Amino acid sequence: MLGRKLAARLATDGRLADAPVAHLILVDAIESECPAAEAPQVESIVADLSGPDTAADLVSRRPDVIFHLAAIVSGEAESDFERGYRVNVDGTRLLLDAVRAVGPSYRPRIIFASSIAVFGSPFPQVIGDDYCLTPLTSYGTQKAIAELLLSDYTRRGFLDGIGIRLPTICVRPGRPNLAASGFFSSIIREPLNGEAAVLPVPDSVRHWHASPRAAVGFLLHAATVDDERLGTRRCLTMPGVSVTVAGQIESLRRIAGEGAVGLIRREPDESVMRIVAGWPSSFDTRRATALGFRADVDFDEIVQVHVQDELGGVIPLATR
Amino acid sequence: MLGRKLAARLATDGRLADAPVAHLILVDAIESECPAAEAPQVESIVADLSGPDTAADLVSRRPDVIFHLAAIVSGEAESDFERGYRVNVDGTRLLLDAVRAVGPSYRPRIIFASSIAVFGSPFPQVIGDDYCLTPLTSYGTQKAIAELLLSDYTRRGFLDGIGIRLPTICVRPGRPNLAASGFFSSIIREPLNGEAAVLPVPDSVRHWHASPRAAVGFLLHAATVDDERLGTRRCLTMPGVSVTVAGQIESLRRIAGEGAVGLIRREPDESVMRIVAGWPSSFDTRRATALGFRADVDFDEIVQVHVQDELGGVIPLATR
Numbered sequence: 035m036l037g038r039k040l041a042a043r044l045a046t047d048g049r050l051a052d053a054p055v056a057h058l059i060l061v062d063a064i065e066s067e068c069p070a071a072e073a074p075q076v077e078s079i080v081a082d083l084s085g086p087d088t089a090a091d092l093v094s095r096r097p098d099v100i101f102h103l104a105a106i107v108s109g110e111a112e113s114d115f116e117r118g119y120r121v122n123v124d125g126t127r128l129l130l131d132a133v134r135a136v137g138p139s140y141r142p143r144i145i146f147a148s149s150i151a152v153f154g155s156p157f158p159q160v161i162g163d164d165y166c167l168t169p170l171t172s173y174g175t176q177k178a179i180a181e182l183l184l185s186d187y188t189r190r191g192f193l194d195g196i197g198i199r200l201p202t203i204c205v206r207p208g209r210p211n212l213a214a215s216g217f218f219s220s221i222i223r224e225p226l227n228g229e230a231a232v233l234p235v236p237d238s239v240r241h242w243h244a245s246p247r248a249a250v251g252f253l254l255h256a257a258t259v260d261d262e263r264l265g266t267r268r269c270l271t272m273p274g275v276s277v278t279v280a281g282q283i284e285s286l287r288r289i290a291g292e293g294a295v296g297l298i299r300r301e302p303d304e305s306v307m308r309i310v311a312g313w314p315s316s317f318d319t320r321r322a323t324a325l326g327f328r329a330d331v332d333f334d335e336i337v338q339v340h341v342q343d344e345l346g347g348v349i350p351l352a353t354r
Numbered sequence: 355m356l357g358r359k360l361a362a363r364l365a366t367d368g369r370l371a372d373a374p375v376a377h378l379i380l381v382d383a384i385e386s387e388c389p390a391a392e393a394p395q396v397e398s399i400v401a402d403l404s405g406p407d408t409a410a411d412l413v414s415r416r417p418d419v420i421f422h423l424a425a426i427v428s429g430e431a432e433s434d435f436e437r438g439y440r441v442n443v444d445g446t447r448l449l450l451d452a453v454r455a456v457g458p459s460y461r462p463r464i465i466f467a468s469s470i471a472v473f474g475s476p477f478p479q480v481i482g483d484d485y486c487l488t489p490l491t492s493y494g495t496q497k498a499i500a501e502l503l504l505s506d507y508t509r510r511g512f513l514d515g516i517g518i519r520l521p522t523i524c525v526r527p528g529r530p531n532l533a534a535s536g537f538f539s540s541i542i543r544e545p546l547n548g549e550a551a552v553l554p555v556p557d558s559v560r561h562w563h564a565s566p567r568a569a570v571g572f573l574l575h576a577a578t579v580d581d582e583r584l585g586t587r588r589c590l591t592m593p594g595v596s597v598t599v600a601g602q603i604e605s606l607r608r609i610a611g612e613g614a615v616g617l618i619r620r621e622p623d624e625s626v627m628r629i630v631a632g633w634p635s636s637f638d639t640r641r642a643t644a645l646g647f648r649a650d651v652d653f654d655e656i657v658q659v660h661v662q663d664e665l666g667g668v669i670p671l672a673t674r
Contacts, residue, residue: 115510154586157484163486164477164485164486165484165485165486166483166484166485166486166487167486167487167502168505168586168587169502169505169506170509170586172506172510175502175503175505175506178502179499179502179503182487182489182495182498182499182502183495183499185488185489185495186489186492186495189490190435190492266474266488266490267488
């Protein structure tokens, strides 16, 4: 989803900071949707990054910038232990090793999409930039390992890496999914479409969010942020909006009215509550802010981004 | 070195906490020196842990406790990038996977020897238990990755892991080596033998030390520390003695006299100073202390341990 939005944005802009984008190569395990573009030549490749020759093949094209978003998601990395490690750890290492194998003449910027899943409770109310990574999922562990690899390969001069820990993306477009975090998006997305949504946790639950648009902004900014200013710590937490479920619902009320809010059905679910209790709720991201990364202003903006980018600026009448 | 001392201690004690030790299997890339023992049956195996069948072979013997100290050391992991990752990361993962492959009936305690090399500057004067790991060497990176694997495999129930971050071991027995940290031991060990030692850094440099005897004590205690009390954070920094080089020299003076101190030759070395500046100098290890891990009392004790364990309790006359 983020990859598709990032590709669309690069195709539309035709440039990355001051440099024109000549080629855009979209690599995924399934066929990518190629955005229409005049300037950059857009190409789609179907490949498995954890396959034996994939990384060398891709790197043979010598991209200047590599956005590495490929991952087995949290739920699957937990249910299929081996696949999670193969793709999320080995796939990443194969990519970094393929770049290293080219030699010192090639040192691309690699932007790695990490996640706040690298953090695991117990933690303070607000997590600072130097808090330890103690993931409580295999997915979070794999992201943390990839961060370490990225930093070491960068320190050794094999590449120019930056890892950005994305907040939970909200509002996710598309249909409800089975992820434990799905309700954060669902309670906004479904009511905006005049459909019912289930809220499995208390209104007091606080979490850390970014819109898909803000996340794409982080990725683009990461591609151009100054190497020198990053120093040796190549991975950092992105800014976000810390908001309670109650605050999310207030934003929905302001933007779509009482009718939309009425579509949220409270169905407390102990197992979801237990999972969510282990998630971080807020961060102090002064490093990212100093480096120029910008979050959504507030949760109202996050809802409005969804209305603008996914609903064509119009809230379907059913919710009025 | 630590492995040899640990084996000797286990052979002598014949037990680990309340349990008798029936078999002791020593595995190394070179032939291990088997300690003489009446009770435990001691066996030595020469094997490369990163080889294809080694881990499965070793695990087929179903040890109840596995001390995993195998590692390519810091200097070599830096000079031979691929070998460091192969042994320190892949070797560890092969071991953990071999245990996992046995299935739920087998859940051995695995004690992993990590290192304070997982920390990299900048850091506070005193590093707490929840400070982030930002290694500045490939060795430290590999240890940090192994810690993450150990925690995730433990969380998944595949094994019962604990990772302990050892301080710099001082006084290391043996001859001077080329490690940047070698002088910490050298300035004590050589003068005690009536030989000259070179000090490449200012007296004000502060570092974190444990005697070999204390380190063996950490490993033994880690083998029996209560699983429940460890919780989800399976890796922790061991207590140590934080002392300046000046403090080390004062200990030497108290124990071996002015003549010994006179054998230390100050030869400032910019490159060693730069490396050492990136090392931690002190930790707040309240978690380890609460779990019953005990460091040396002070640097005097560290020197005395060396005299007792390596010199037979006698300081050679030449130093008097």
